[in-house]
Amino acid sequence: MEAFLDAFAAALGLIASGDRDLIRIILLSLKVSLSAVCIAALIGIPLGGLIALSRFPGRQALIVMFNALMGLPPVVVGLMVYVVLSRSGPFGVLNLLFTPTAMIIAQVILVLPIIVSLTRQTLHSLWLEYRETLQSVAATPAQCLAAVLWDGRFMLITAVLVGFGRAIAEVGAVMIVGGNIDNVTRVMTTAIALEASKGDLALALGLGFILLMISMALNIIAHGLTAFGEPESRS
Amino acid sequence: MKTFPTSDPAIPSPEPGILPLELIGAGLIRDGKRVLKDLNCRIEDGAGGQIADRPAKTFIIGPNGAGKTLFLKLCHGLIQPDEGEVRWHGPAANDGARIKQRQAMVFQRPVLLRRTAWENINFVLKIRGVARAERADRCADLLQQTGLGRHASTQARALSFGEQQRLALARALALDPEILFLDEPTASLDPASAHLVEDLIDQAVASGMKIVMSSHDLGQAKRLADEVIFIHRGRIKERAAAPTFCNRPENDLARDFLEGKLLWWRRRSVYEDGEEQCC
Numbered sequence: 001m002e003a004f005l006d007a008f009a010a011a012l013g014l015i016a017s018g019d020r021d022l023i024r025i026i027l028l029s030l031k032v033s034l035s036a037v038c039i040a041a042l043i044g045i046p047l048g049g050l051i052a053l054s055r056f057p058g059r060q061a062l063i064v065m066f067n068a069l070m071g072l073p074p075v076v077v078g079l080m081v082y083v084v085l086s087r088s089g090p091f092g093v094l095n096l097l098f099t100p101t102a103m104i105i106a107q108v109i110l111v112l113p114i115i116v117s118l119t120r121q122t123l124h125s126l127w128l129e130y131r132e133t134l135q136s137v138a139a140t141p142a143q144c145l146a147a148v149l150w151d152g153r154f155m156l157i158t159a160v161l162v163g164f165g166r167a168i169a170e171v172g173a174v175m176i177v178g179g180n181i182d183n184v185t186r187v188m189t190t191a192i193a194l195e196a197s198k199g200d201l202a203l204a205l206g207l208g209f210i211l212l213m214i215s216m217a218l219n220i221i222a223h224g225l226t227a228f229g230e231p232e233s234r235s
Numbered sequence: 236m237k238t239f240p241t242s243d244p245a246i247p248s249p250e251p252g253i254l255p256l257e258l259i260g261a262g263l264i265r266d267g268k269r270v271l272k273d274l275n276c277r278i279e280d281g282a283g284g285q286i287a288d289r290p291a292k293t294f295i296i297g298p299n300g301a302g303k304t305l306f307l308k309l310c311h312g313l314i315q316p317d318e319g320e321v322r323w324h325g326p327a328a329n330d331g332a333r334i335k336q337r338q339a340m341v342f343q344r345p346v347l348l349r350r351t352a353w354e355n356i357n358f359v360l361k362i363r364g365v366a367r368a369e370r371a372d373r374c375a376d377l378l379q380q381t382g383l384g385r386h387a388s389t390q391a392r393a394l395s396f397g398e399q400q401r402l403a404l405a406r407a408l409a410l411d412p413e414i415l416f417l418d419e420p421t422a423s424l425d426p427a428s429a430h431l432v433e434d435l436i437d438q439a440v441a442s443g444m445k446i447v448m449s450s451h452d453l454g455q456a457k458r459l460a461d462e463v464i465f466i467h468r469g470r471i472k473e474r475a476a477a478p479t480f481c482n483r484p485e486n487d488l489a490r491d492f493l494e495g496k497l498l499w500w501r502r503r504s505v506y507e508d509g510e511e512q513c514c
């Protein structure tokens with residue numbers, strides 16, 4: 001118990017003093033996960049909107065596929081990206097393995113299905129509600145998409161936050177494709193895993209604490225946005 | 236209220252119209268039942284209410300479930316007929332986009348965007364390509380006209396139901412259509428608001444708009460209608476000038492309806508006209 005309390009105190013000390021290693025790891029985590037989420041949102045929101053508003057052959061299959069991919073195990077994604085990027089793989093020449101770029105690629109794959117599926121759900125229910133009205137005023141398909149994207153924007157931000165939460169907390173994929181190299185690809189989750197296994201609880205606890213704060217903050221923001229996006233309605 | 240996209244506003248360009256509208260044996264099938272049957276009618280442009288035998292306000296009257304809403308949506312092009320045809324005959328009728336842009340509709344249960352009242356109107360003006368400066372004026376005008384001036388920045392969905400209905404009317408008027416479909420536009424309005432809406436309808440007619448509206452309110456039909464189309468169980472049972480219809484309807488069902496005797500529990504036994512099943 002005393003060892004634990006010591007470790008905890010040391011962890012708080014690291015955070016309070018702004019330990020350089022700690023800061024560097026946090027910043028790399030944020031950089032990788034924010035990049036991944038931005039890319040996934042840029043692809044996923046328009047794609048989800050397209051699936052929500054239009055009809056084309058294979059649409060149902062696409063919906064089922066993205067829903068299923070939401071539960072992809074990070075380790076498996078990591079492994080797939082590893083195989084593709086490894087020296088003998090199809091993209092081996094790019095020399096991306098064990099770089100932050102590889103970690104971003106893996107996280108995009110993890111987060112994209114979440115953003116596509118949540119966007120589609122949100123926009124589809126909005127579209128069912130708006131469809132007749134928008135058709136009645138002769139809005140073009142692009143104007144329809146813009147209208148539901150804008151009116152669903154708070155819920156879409158929530159979808160993006162959920163995606164970010166998954167990316168920042170994920171360990172399996174970044175461990176495999178990043179390799180947890182100190183100073184290069186070590187992020188919060190991989191550092192926690194390593195330090196804990198080495199018995200250095202202070203750094204692990206400090207990072208764990210920060211990670212917890214981030215995910216709690218995300219939840220609070222998401223909750224606030226959902227409440228904000230659903231103003232008092234009488235219908 | 237009307238604006239024309241000409242350089243000299245004194246000489247409005249005569250915009251080619253899309254009316255008249257014709258239904259040719261149009262029918263609709265839902266859940267294996269014919270909910271609209273063999274509709275044949277021609278809806279002419281109203282000529283601003285200036286010509287005696289050109290009705291500018293056509294009322295669609297009939298009991299609940301008669302098919303009034305479906306009839307309006309069919310005319311408006313929101314649903315396609317399963318049988319027969321809906322055809323526009325005006326000079327601009329070969330232009331599909333124009334046909335859509337020259338109509339507007341207010342639904343029985345209007346759906347407003349999750350935005351403020353002002354933004355709801357601004358949205359459709361933007362869709363019609365109205366310039367920004369002009370949009371602001373038109374929004375303010377329309378809100379004023381529909382008695383919503385003080386609600387410009389209220390979230391549309393926080394408005395009362397009657398206010399929402401008036402906002403939906405303002406939004407439809409913003410489109411400046413040639414023909415306006417109204418589905419029971421005064422059903423949940425208080426007398427003063429209903430009066431305001433009736434005045435707006437008359438103004439729209441004076442500016443050349445054709446109105447096709449459904450209503451349950453026979454008093455309103457007497458006050459406002461130029462002609463009445465009576466629908467019962469998906470069929471047009473009678474079409475007559477409003478005074479003729481209100482005073483001596485030819486159709487038995489219409490007479491009973493006017494006297495408040497068209498009862499749903501008697502429909503099947505007394506008025507059975509052969510439930511048409513299909514498919």
Ligand SMILES: Nc1ncnc2c1ncn2[C@@H]1O[C@H](COP(=O)(O)OP(=O)(O)OP(=O)(O)O)[C@@H](O)[C@H]1O
Binds near residue numbers: 270302305306
């Ligand atoms: N999608 C559908 N599936 C099955 N039946 C339908 C469908 N849409 C409409 N109907 C039926 O068609 C009939 C006409 O409906 P409609 O909404 O046009 O009635 P209405 O005359 O507008 O009635 P109200 O006065 O209550 O508004 C109703 O009996 C309704 O149940």
Ligand SMILES: [Mg+2]
Binds near residue numbers: 303
């Ligand atoms: Mg109706």
